[in-house]
Amino acid sequence: MRLTFRRLFYDDRNKIMFCAIPKTGITSWKKLLMQLASDSPYELDTGIHNLTTLAEHGIKVFTKVYKEEQRNFMLNTYHKVLAVRHPVLRLISAYKDKFFDDLYSQRHNELIIETYRTAPVDPFSPYVNRPTWLEFMHFVLEHEKSQGDVHWMRYESLCQPCKHNYDSIIKLETIDEDVKDFLRFFDKGNVSYSHSNPSIGQEEKTLDDYMNELPKDMWEKLIEFYGLDMAMFGYSVDLNRGRLFCDYSKIPMPRRLVQSTTSYEDNEEDLVTLRCC
Known part of the structure; x- marks a missing residue:
């Protein structure tokens, strides 16, 4: 559990929580989250992995939340995002x-x-x-x-998707459309996203x-x-x-995100549950 907390970052302004998995585009995601948290239309290119710089732009690490009651509240109410790619x-x-x-x-x-x-x-x-x-x-x-x-550790160990009900699953293989859906959900059409660092x-x-x-x-x-x-x-x-x-029909899409986008219909058959042990 402690390892998962070190991978979790959150934005109090938009009530977003993101589990940062290396080699799934986390540099680009941290840039995006800083834009959202600071309400800036511009990408921020410095200090992306520096905790102090992140905090100055509204992105904090979950290990700094010390009270268990507050942790549980955030885990249950914040919009949790997980980015993945083919292992x-x-x-x-x-x-x-x-x-x-x-x-x-x-x-x-x-x-x-x-x-x-x-x-x-x-x-x-x-x-x-x-x-x-x-x-x-x-x-x-x-x-x-x-x-x-952490650079090749399994998703189940890093972010515990079987335990924490993530609200948005972003696949690097479909990153452009997935990010558009994510930003539409938060009504952030003025924010830009670009993936780099190959x-x-x-x-x-x-x-x-x-x-x-x-x-x-x-x-x-x-x-x-x-x-x-x-x-x-x-x-x-x-x-x-x-x-x-990559079977794109098996992209887990939670109900509250499905209802807010135009790319997916609110159909029970379209919702795929994470298959956990």
């Missing part, structure tokens, strides 16, 4: 951003190479001092079951390249690892082809 795409993005584009953690870097490197690497290879994608995958699936990092990774290496490097047994472990996350939000993997799917 496999999120994992690839985390690897490219944290181990190829930049060095996220020397401790992680050394541990992965020492534990999972089984053969010497060409001295001219970009992987001399950084883990390969396959080595990183071994680390996540064998080491991280008990010790997770992970680059190795030049000319495609998504197919990353997926094709994984042997079948690793795909099976990966599906098991992220199984609940995928089931909750309509994601899946074709094991034989290594293809990723």
